[in-house]
Amino acid sequence: MSLRKQLNDILPTLLPNNPAEAIKGTELIRLARINLTGNYSDASLRYHFSIMSCDPTSAIAKVEKGQGYYRRSEPLPALSGAQELLAWTQGRLDDISGDDSSVDSAMLRIRKFRAVVTRYYEVNGRFPFAFRDPFTNTSPLGNLWKYPELVLVDWETGGSPDEEMSLDGGMLSLKQRLGIAPFRLHSARLRLSPSLMTYREDFFQTLSVSMWAQGGELIYAGPIADEALADGLRKLSAAYGVGVTSFGMTPEVLDDLPRPANILNAHPKETEAIMAKLDIHKIAAAQSRPHLDWVALNSLRSESEEADKLVAWLNHCIDERRAEPFKDE
Known part of the structure; x- marks a missing residue:
């Protein structure tokens, strides 16, 4: 032998x-x-x-x-959508038969992770917008390569602490005259478990869903401890500019967190306690392109009501000259 x-x-x-x-x-x-x-x-x-x-x-x-x-742990069912879609690489929730409690547990973990990511970026001055409709159980698999779970918006805000949500009027006017967006949009793909077996699919889905935006970010819940996996992600990032971040959250940590709604509506001290459980590790920084692909974004609007809501929200913030969290009314 x-x-x-x-x-x-x-x-x-x-x-x-x-x-x-x-x-x-x-x-x-x-x-x-x-x-x-x-x-x-x-x-x-x-x-x-x-x-x-x-x-x-x-x-x-x-x-x-x-x-x-x-x-190295066995590959787990990977998140191929945000909330409603679970997959073995590119399968559907229907494809997973057997232990329903395991599926429910995995789905609850990703809902918690999505809530944690949303709250983390809100606390750190970024403005998340969530896509949900493209990831229902009856949605076409092609949506996994077209829509991100989250869009992260970075605005040109005022300099003083009292005006931290106000848009910089001078920069806003100048950029409007030059035809430059007064914000930066990054499309984000969320995944529970980093794996040497599936990271290429995770990465290139992130690249695909971010082609219309100014950058892409692949965000893992679990820690990236495998040297070969980290090296592979860094090499891809160096070639294509997609950022990669780990929140360092094991399944046990996710299981101990409160329900997603409680995470999103937590009081400041509760939010601080949740954030203390994170072990943020940036594997590679995202590279931002100077311009959006307006043609691709407009095409997305014609296919998705949520994309239209994204544009309406951005317009509202510009009209009000104030960066405001998205509220789905």
Whole structure:
């Protein structure tokens, strides 16, 4: 039996599940050698550990920061929509049969995560707009490549603390005369669990849904501990400019949070306690383009009432010269 085949059988029993408890290479070599048939050098074992850690089908993963290896978890159902759509890569909720409670639990987690992301950006001076209609269970799968879960709006606001919601009148007038948008729009795709198996789909869906906007952001709930995964995301970001952020929230953390409505309507002290549970890690910063694709945005408006609401909200803020949170009336 080849060394690779032996390691595939042995490593799952030796590796810890938690990246924080990662086992160092020297100790893993010692433990693996006890169970191996054949005499292999340390260098050969280290080489195989390194190569296998970049294989999404392998059990071994290398920690992104620090030293050591841990057991890569099995791919979980990925969020292919915002609230109503759950998928194995590009499937539908209908495709998942069996344990209904597991599906309900996964859907509740993503609703909580969406609420946390919304509240986080509201607290930090960005203005989220949510798309929901394109992700119902009967919606076409092509919507996953057309609509973002969230649009994040950054405005030119006033400089003084008392006028932090007021738009900068001088800059607003100048940009209007130059035909430049007085805001920056980034389309965001949300995902629960980062995975070496599915990150390319996550990334290119984010790129696709952001082509009409000025930038794209891929936001994961879970921590990105896998070195190969983090490197892969950074390389794609360097090539295409999509930002990648992890909120560092394990399923257990999400399960402990209050209901989504409570998160969105939390009092300041409650919001502070929720924000304290986050471990924000920016894998790659988003690159903003100077202009929107107005033709593509107008096409989106003709197909989606929510896109029309987005434009109406932006116009309202400009007319009032005040950045206001979106309210669906």
